[in-house]
Amino acid sequence: MANNSKIEWTRHTWTPVVGCDPISPACAFCYAALMAARLEAMGQEKYAGLATRQGNRGKWTGKVTLWEPELLAPLKVRKPAAWFLTSMGDVGHEAVPFSFLDRLFAVMTLCQQHTFYVLTKRPERLAGYLTDFQAGIRVCRATIPFATTEVLRFGNPAGTDGWWPLPNVLIGCTTEDQTRADERRPATASIAADGWRTFVSYEPALGPVDWAGWEFLSWLISGGESGQHARPSHPDWHRTARDWCAANGVPYLFKQWGEWHDETDRAPHERSRRVADKVINASGEILGGGDGHTGYVELDWRERGGAWMARGGKKAAGRLLDGVEHNGKPEVR
Numbered sequence: 001m002a003n004n005s006k007i008e009w010t011r012h013t014w015t016p017v018v019g020c021d022p023i024s025p026a027c028a029f030c031y032a033a034l035m036a037a038r039l040e041a042m043g044q045e046k047y048a049g050l051a052t053r054q055g056n057r058g059k060w061t062g063k064v065t066l067w068e069p070e071l072l073a074p075l076k077v078r079k080p081a082a083w084f085l086t087s088m089g090d091v092g093h094e095a096v097p098f099s100f101l102d103r104l105f106a107v108m109t110l111c112q113q114h115t116f117y118v119l120t121k122r123p124e125r126l127a128g129y130l131t132d133f134q135a136g137i138r139v140c141r142a143t144i145p146f147a148t149t150e151v152l153r154f155g156n157p158a159g160t161d162g163w164w165p166l167p168n169v170l171i172g173c174t175t176e177d178q179t180r181a182d183e184r185r186p187a188t189a190s191i192a193a194d195g196w197r198t199f200v201s202y203e204p205a206l207g208p209v210d211w212a213g214w215e216f217l218s219w220l221i222s223g224g225e226s227g228q229h230a231r232p233s234h235p236d237w238h239r240t241a242r243d244w245c246a247a248n249g250v251p252y253l254f255k256q257w258g259e260w261h262d263e264t265d266r267a268p269h270e271r272s273r274r275v276a277d278k279v280i281n282a283s284g285e286i287l288g289g290g291d292g293h294t295g296y297v298e299l300d301w302r303e304r305g306g307a308w309m310a311r312g313g314k315k316a317a318g319r320l321l322d323g324v325e326h327n328g329k330p331e332v333r
């Protein structure tokens, strides 16, 4: 059963791997953990024991479930579509054995009509898997049981010229700040050097990133954080990503502002509140803050590069960056 997605850049989510544990500052308010706890409370066996609910947050227990009933979901959809693997965990998690990755990549092999976006915060593990010279052989073998079932409609390209690395699959990593960008670039670069198309999700953007050295990318997405505990992102972080993409021929998608929007250039009487919820500069330094009614702001916040960020919710914030919608996407192959 395909899950339709509200995520701007995909049509379906594919969740044969559910459950995770935090690895990064971006995980602090993991939406998937809260959702998993809610779904278990609604009686969904798939999410049993994965997370607990603590107020308005979810906390992973560390259990990871490989959910077989979802494994063949893309094979059952004939219409070409974009699929995100996986929105309820991390396919690069250590608890996902290579034998299961073989089967996931086998399904992607047999679904040439679809484009898959495999996103992880653990690219070094996927690099270890994908750059192993035997990976293609294992995946080729793993297609055999699926290729003999009634779900196979589009032939089996495994073993034919140019089938591996899979042209319909992009491997992505999340990088929310410079530290994570530096940590995850070598592994992502090694995947790209092996012939895979790669992308970055710079969402939630939590700090500035210098993108020099990422020229191998096929796509870059940036966005601010959403949800009750969302942290604001400085507009310059997204502008830097946008401008770097333009200079390097990398498609750029500005996904969302998230919970916070920029009111820096509004006259004081046009701002949604008299006191900013948060003023941050391009280094992430806090120059002011409050609850929207009372608060403080450093007098020289403008001179110090501050952005006056107001909390108005994701819908109100929209997805225009300097008045422009950025919808760059990689070519479908």
Ligand code: SF4
Pocket: 020, 021, 022, 023, 024, 026, 027, 030, 031, 032, 033, 087, 088, 089, 090, 121
């Ligand atoms: S890697 Fe993803 S799913 Fe796992 S804790 Fe972090 S944000 Fe949540």
